[in-house]
Amino acid sequence: xxxxxxxxxxxxxxxxxxxxxxxxxxxxxxxxxxxxxxxxxxxxxxxxxxxxxxxxxxxxxxxxxxxxxxxxxxxxxxxxxxxxxxxxxxxxxxxxxxxxxxxxxxxxxxxxxxxxxxxxxxxxxxxxxxxxxxxxxxxxxxxxxxxxxxxxxxxxxxxxxxxxxxxxxxxxxxxxxxxxxxxxxxxxxxxxxxxxxxxxxxxxx
Numbered sequence: 001x002x003x004x005x006x007x008x009x010x011x012x013x014x015x016x017x018x019x020x021x022x023x024x025x026x027x028x029x030x031x032x033x034x035x036x037x038x039x040x041x042x043x044x045x046x047x048x049x050x051x052x053x054x055x056x057x058x059x060x061x062x063x064x065x066x067x068x069x070x071x072x073x074x075x076x077x078x079x080x081x082x083x084x085x086x087x088x089x090x091x092x093x094x095x096x097x098x099x100x101x102x103x104x105x106x107x108x109x110x111x112x113x114x115x116x117x118x119x120x121x122x123x124x125x126x127x128x129x130x131x132x133x134x135x136x137x138x139x140x141x142x143x144x145x146x147x148x149x150x151x152x153x154x155x156x157x158x159x160x161x162x163x164x165x166x167x168x169x170x171x172x173x174x175x176x177x178x179x180x181x182x183x184x185x186x187x188x189x190x191x192x193x194x195x196x197x198x199x200x201x202x203x204x205x
Contacts, residue, residue: 068133075116075140080109085140088113088147097149099202110153111169117141118169125171145176151189155199159192 075081087096087110101107120137123129144150154176157167167173177186188197192205 064129064133068129068136071116071120072136075113075137078112081113081116084110084113085143088143088150091147091149095149097153097202098200101153102202114144114150114169114172117144118172121171121175125174141172141175142180144172145180151176152199152202155189155197156201156203156205158189159205160203161205 075085087094096106096110117137117140120129120134121141124134154167154173158173177189181189191197194201
């Protein structure tokens, strides 16, 4: 069934249900003609509002779906982002975060990936996408959050005070701390001491 036909079907179904309800009420309360004249416009308005509300919600859902599909396509087709994701997928075999990472072209590529995933985490946090929609990106987000090198990078950014403002992908870091880390891991991450956290320090703080 097309989207237009589905909308018409829902609207007709709602109208029919209201008409049946009106007939039942008329039989129970023995409504007069004057009472019918007062009730019918209100019912028509209510049906119209229901149709408008359904159309608005449906239009928003379509726009959101289009956004999700475009975003997913970008993560797949952008070479910088896909290369960064590939490196994270093979984290144990590929050292990408080290003392030469910051202010390099490599940092720019990884930051593009992390910024995109941070947007999804932000939308999820504020309930602007559903759990099913979030699930499209969940594998990538979880892979980043369990990557030891990504955690090391985020730890350096978390304690870097040179900019005095959160990282541009702070929602991704917040998701990692809330959904991935246990309490012990959170405490280690919050410590700026490399001996306590277990992370390598590559920024000055």
